[in-house]
Amino acid sequence: MLARLAPAIFVLLWSTGWVVAKYAAFFADPLTFLALRYSFAILLFIGFCMATGARWPRSLPVIGHAVVSGILLHGFYLGAVWWAIGQGVPAAISGIIAGLQPLMTAAVAPFLIGERLSGQQRLGLVLGFFGIALAVAPKMLAIDTGATPIDLLPVIVNVVGMAAVTYGTLYQKRHLQNGDIRSIAALQYAGALIVTIPLALMLEDLNVTWNLQLVAALAWSVLGLSMGAIALLLYLIRRGQVSRAASLIYLVPPLAAVQAALFFGEALTWPMIVGTIIAVTGVYLTNRKVAGPAASGERASGVAAR
Template structure:
């Protein structure tokens, strides 16, 4: 039963990251919350690695690559997305933007790692970016008077976060093809913490309201996302079901939008729905002929928030 449900559970866990980001902002500054999350994640991952006999990188270079990848894949990416959501970017819109990360990776791959795009993939890129433009434009231009407009700076920071995870994805593919995912994940959270603490000190008041709601959000972020999603990924890799989970990744943006509507009443407007469908179609066209991704590649595709 678990073998059949694991890919769907994995993607469902992944999609809740945007909801948690919006919920946690009610009780703590976003970067401060992430610093707490990374600290607990490091502690639990180190314990997990020790108990499960994970192999640690032996060379300082390999350790450095894992830490640097964590700076981009977690620190800058999640920091940008969570800060943007805290500044008013709807969780649904943020999820749609993050859903375009595979498209940005495909767009820059020809220049960075020499991968060429065929006609279908180029069409997918165009559709994907047109979809996000359709979804975001009404709020950016305040076309719908009943909706709260999105300011340019938080939206730009959200997009910059996608650029960071795109670079981190390519960096990991280049320098971390080998190694134990468990120990690499632990070191990546170290890198994330290294960059998040200074950003929190510079940009925030380090506000935290300790209550049951905050503890629940923190527990879900650490156990459900940072630990649970990775544990399921390792299980899928072991059973050779990585491609099944990757095929369901296309459901993450609409799932995030639906969850935001359910829990926070975020409006699912016609442009958002159509834009999401077009963007998902673009991601599908860009990636459908690709070979089954390596474990490290799947780990980076729309990383859990």
């Protein structure tokens, strides 16, 4: 039963990240919250590694690559996404932007790793970016009836975060082909903490309102996302089912949008709905022919960033 449900559970956990980001912003500054999350995640992962006999890398270059990948995949990516949501970017819009990460990976692959794009993939890229423009533009220009305009800077930061996770995915694929993913994950969260603390000190007042709601958000972020999603990913990798989870990643943007509508009353406007459908179609076309062990490995790196 778990083998059949694990991919869907993983994607459902993944999609809650944007809702948690918006909810946590009511009780703590975004980067400050992430610093707390990473600190607890590091401690829990160290305990998890000790309990399960994980092998720690002994090579300084491998340790360095793990830390750098964590800076990109967690520190800059999640830091940008959470800060943007804290600055007013709707969780649904942020989820749609982040959902285009496979498109950006495909777009830069010809320049970084010499991968050629087919005509279908080029069409997918065009559709994907057109879809995101359609979904985001009305909110930015306040074209929707009763809409509150959102600033351009947080949207740009959100896109920069997507660029960071894109490069981080390629970086991890290039430099971390081997190694125990459990200890690598612990080192990645350490890397994320290294950059998140200075950014929080520079950009925020370190406000934290300790209450039951904050503790619940922190517990879900650490146990449900940082630990639970990774545990499921390990399970899927062991059973060779990463490709099934990767195929369901296309559902993350609409899932995040629906959750934002249910929990925060964010409007599901027609431009957002149509734009999401177009963007998801573009992502599907761009990645449809990716298959085999190498592709599974790349996708595993990409979805390990939450």
